[in-house]
């Protein structure tokens with residue numbers, strides 16, 4: 001649906017996009033995720049035609065967009081700040097893009113009502129836009145974009161100004177809507193959780209480049225680099241020494257865990273040349289309670305910090321022989337006590353959950 005070919009963008013001397021090559025499939029929910037300033041908004045704007053590129057090409061539906069102005073592209077954008085007109089009614093806002101549409105007044109009114117229904121605002125048409133809440137305004141903006149039936153909907157941090165509850169609600173609704181409509185959605189966000197929840201695929205960007213493009217589970221479980229691993233969720237790292245290597249995998253001596261082997265698909269794709277380390281997510285380790293049977297692989301340590309979340313508890317555990325604690329997440333179970341700081345504990349771990357970075 002959308003193809004970036006070696007897209008470069010300079011703002012004066014500043015190299016904002018450094019050769020982006022990627023494809024966004026028709027009908028997918030695609031996210032551009034990265035820290036502030038990594039170029040994700042710039043890349044989104046090149047799809048819309050709001051930003052000229054310095055070299056390379058952006059294609060939509062196989063057609064080069066270089067000479068196609070923004071208003072001729074099959075795209076529509078929903079912005080971060082709810083760019084709606086406060087002095088107009090909700091219906092007037094939603095129907096704004098139909099001003100030059102040759103359809104009759106009644107037909108346009110019907111289209112407005114349908115768009116409002118799509119975003120859960122059926123019957124809100126006559127209300128004053130300024131009297132709507134933040135979440136409702138964002139829905140009005142969404143309806144205004146959808147009424148034009150774009151092939152691609154571009155969303156620039158549309159939920160960042162909403163409070164947590166409403167944001168989570170909107171995330172689910174947006175996902176449902178995208179599935180129902182089958183339109184390609186491209187979302188810009190710096191919120192990794194939001195990207196993981198909503199996307200079919202995610203491009204993680206740093207410094208004007210795509211560091212990894214994959215589905216959420218692959219990004220989470222098999223990050224290509226330490227930087228991606230660090231950006232998405234929590235990843236523990238333990239220093240490792242490579243003691244042997246063959247086609248069957250890499251043998252390691254890992255601080256706190258001892259000797260172990262990892263399979264080739266557990267080795268991160270990007271070599272950074274730094275000190276080797278194994279990474280693992282907090283939920284891949286288990287605290288073993290007193291009396292629990294031995295796990296296939298165990299380590300021991302002391303609980304350094306306890307963070308209680310109600311449904312879960314995070315434990316920071318100092319493994320024997322390792323200075324920096326590792327974070328372990330445990331789902332709280334009725335009847336099982338939360339352990340205290342200072343408790344000596346055993347930990348079970350699975351070699352298959354480790355990723356080697358080097």
Ligand SMILES: Nc1ncnc2c1ncn2[C@@H]1O[C@H](COP(=O)(O)OP(=O)(O)OP(=O)(O)O)[C@@H](O)[C@H]1O
Nearest residue numbers: 011014016034035036037038039040041042043190
């Ligand atoms: N019009 C411009 N002129 C000069 N530099 C710009 C311009 N627009 C963006 N930049 C710079 O390009 C880089 C990428 O900006 P961009 O807005 O794409 O980042 P972003 O990843 O979307 O960040 P944020 O989440 O903060 O919006 C930034 O360093 C920014 O300062």
